[in-house]
Amino acid sequence: MIVAMDLNASPVPDEEEDTFEGHAVREFIASEERVESAVDIARREREERKRRLKRERPDDRPVHVSQSPGYDQLFHTKALKSHDKSRLPPGWLECPSFGQEIYCMVPSKVPLGESFNDCIAPGKRYSFKQVIHQQRVLGRKLGLVIDLTNTSRYYPVTDLKKEGIKHVKIQCKGRDSVPDNLAVNQFVYEVTQFLVRQKHSKKYILVHCTHGHNRTGYMIIHYLMRSMSLSVTQAIKMFSDARPPGIYKPDYIDGLYTFYHEKKPEMVVCPPTPEWKRSSELDLNGEAVPDDDDDGIPDPHLHENHETDARMTNDDVLGDEISNDQQEAFRQFCYQSLKLSGGLSISGH
Secondary structure (H helix, E strand, O other): OOOOOOOOOOOOOOOOOHHHHHHHHHHHHHHHHHHEEEEEEEEHHHHHHHHHHHHHHHOOOOOOOOOOOOOHHHHHHHHHHHHOOOOOOOOOOOOEEEOOOOOEEEOOOOOOOOHHHHOHHHHHHOOOHHHHHHHHOOOOOOEEEEEEOOOOOOOOHHHHHHHOEEEEEEOOOOOOOOOOOOHHHHHHHHHHHHHOOOOOOOOEEEEEEOOOOOOHHHHHHHHHHOOOOHHHHHHHHHHHHHHOOOOHOOOOOOHHHOOOOOOOOOOOOOOOOOHHHHOOOOOOOOEEOOOOOOOOOOOOOOOOOOOOOOOOOOOOOOOOOOOOHHHHHHHHHHHHHOOOOOOOOOOOO
């Protein structure tokens, strides 16, 4: 039997087969329902992390969610390093070890004890073993070390006692503040007493802070100003010639001119921060590393307001505070001058 077929008629679609247009429309709608924006994805992932952290930490303490996968680990590593007692001071490795002699004083960066050896290549080490040997080769025998750092982690004092070298600790903050007047007075007193007591052999004083420039220079210049007829400009130049580039913190230089009531000449320009120090001022995250030896712990008194009423009254205490040793020396001088015994008090006091 022959069946007639209309060649112009469209084929009837299968029941299980869909038209292209209908299928495409449904796929487009479904894909639209599935697509998330970047904001939605970030929000969803953040909420998931919060829920996960809340399960891990069931207490009610607030949880700070990290903004990038490696941030928590970087922060943790940085925190460990900031409290690591064997970490090197920033810029210490490339900082020159010591300068030239200035009236029996040798400016130096801090010598580091053997606990730091794992962090320093043998050719870069600078401990008191090297210090004593190097100074001896130069014909200098050390008799006193004045330590201006604000920490005791850099070396054991026993290293010096074994060699018969006296150690004097004058703690000075290295961050954003010049040494106070009490510290300056103690430094000048210790240097003066050491030089007066020398009778036969000439011995030298090693003066160090962390890098041997700012605090060390500030103290040595104060001694020069009080023991010689110099201007501040001349004293600053003497130190910078002996320990280039000298003091490179502007507030230290300004503090010297202010203390001695001298106007800073326009030609006096603070030298730029040395490259060995400048390259160590930022960590891998671009954040400032702890300056000098503050151990990463901010000083709570650093930003206090120290402004006082400029008007003087009869009750104002004049002069600077001095150390107990210096007070006792002055007391004995008065007793001897007045021919009094140490147990007697001066009439009227």
